[in-house]
Amino acid sequence: MCLIAFAWQTSKHHRLTLIGNRDEFHRRPTRPLDWWDDLNQPELLAGRDLEAGGTWLGVTRDGRFAAVTNIRAPGAAKAPLSRGQLPLDYLQGRQAPEAFMQQLAAQREQYSGFNLLVGDANALWFLNSLDGQPRELGPGVYGLSNADLDSPWPKTGYLRDALCEAADADSEHLLGLLANSRSYPDEQLPATGISQQWERMLAPAFITGNREYGTRASNLLRIGQDGGIELIEKRFGPLGQPEGERLCEWA
Numbered sequence: 122m123c124l125i126a127f128a129w130q131t132s133k134h135h136r137l138t139l140i141g142n143r144d145e146f147h148r149r150p151t152r153p154l155d156w157w158d159d160l161n162q163p164e165l166l167a168g169r170d171l172e173a174g175g176t177w178l179g180v181t182r183d184g185r186f187a188a189v190t191n192i193r194a195p196g197a198a199k200a201p202l203s204r205g206q207l208p209l210d211y212l213q214g215r216q217a218p219e220a221f222m223q224q225l226a227a228q229r230e231q232y233s234g235f236n237l238l239v240g241d242a243n244a245l246w247f248l249n250s251l252d253g254q255p256r257e258l259g260p261g262v263y264g265l266s267n268a269d270l271d272s273p274w275p276k277t278g279y280l281r282d283a284l285c286e287a288a289d290a291d292s293e294h295l296l297g298l299l300a301n302s303r304s305y306p307d308e309q310l311p312a313t314g315i316s317q318q319w320e321r322m323l324a325p326a327f328i329t330g331n332r333e334y335g336t337r338a339s340n341l342l343r344i345g346q347d348g349g350i351e352l353i354e355k356r357f358g359p360l361g362q363p364e365g366e367r368l369c370e371w372a
Contacts, residue, residue: 122177122190122340123267124326126280126298127238128288129245130260136344137240138288140280140295141188143168143177143338144328147359151337154354154367165212166352166369168338175205178340179212180352182371185241186342187211192234192251193267195314200233207232211239218246222255229253236265242348262288268311275305276326292341292353299339301326302361332359348372 125141132138145151150171157165167179180186187208211221218239225237229250237248248255249269264281266274271281283298302325310320322328328336341353351370358364 122188124276124280124299125188125190125238125265126263126277126284127265128262128284129240129258131262132289132346134289134346136242136346137186137245137342138284138295139178139186139188139340139342140284140299141178141340142299142327142336143340144323144330144335145337146334147332147337153356153365154338154340154352154369162213167208167212168354170203170205173203173205175203175207175209177205177208178342179208180342180344180350181212182350184344184348184350185212185239186344187237187239188342189238190236190265191267192236192249193313193315194234197233200231202231204232204235207235207237208239217241218244219255219257222246222248226253226255236270238265267313272311274311275309276324279303280326292343292351295341296339296353296355299327302329327361329361330359335359335361 122141123144127139130136152169152171154168164182167176169176178188189204189208191204221239235250239246245258246255247258262281262285264271264277266277305324310324322330337357339355343351349372353368355366356364
């Protein structure tokens with residue numbers, strides 16, 4: 122994913138509310154949100170990157186969840202392993218979040234820059250690969266894009282603050298927060314080494330973009346204090362055209 126806001130243990134109703142947009146080239150082949158029965162993973166629900174085989178956000182029937190964003194670093198050498206494998210490795214395994222992250226920290230240079238969230242019913246852990254120090258996150262509302270946790274990018278701050286005010290809102294409202302295509306003045310944009318034209322295009326929470334690149338999916342993952350799970354994916358094509366929606370939920 123490229124933009125996430127999440128509330129962890131701030132509500133008497135939900136242990137986790139996570140909303141996020143996946144921005145990607147439209148030519149990159151993708152399978153929509155589904156159970157991974159065809160790969161003998163019937164407990165795993167996630168979208169699938171058909172180019173490298175991984176995912177950006179997923180959850181299991183027993184409430185293990187994971188999400189990844191890339192760290193924007195134009196010109197950096199490409200590492201040998203796909204970042205999309207990281208959520209998959211956690212979701213397919215049985216390690217506790219802390220143990221998984223401690224092991225990954227020692228191997229993080231095999232992947233291009235990433236931010237990874239992994240959690241279960243008891244804990245939520247975060248790792249920024251450039252920092253290299255896994256840490257458990259306490260109750261709170263957080264924002265994450267293509268830099269470090271809660272970096273002061275305009276769209277990151279917008280989505281975090283909007284979720285903070287609406288963490289117990291209904292699904293339609295929360296997904297609506299992800300549809301915000303507001304732009305920002307150049308002086309508020311980060312300087313990440315890409316052209317100013319691209320900084321402007323990537324600035325909104327929802328990137329209409331062009332026929333080559335833009336927001337391809339908006340997701341809502343909600344896990345109740347009672348263990349009930351809801352995962353919604355809304356899909357988009359070039360220029361932000363809707364391409365379908367799926368809701369999966371279970372107690």
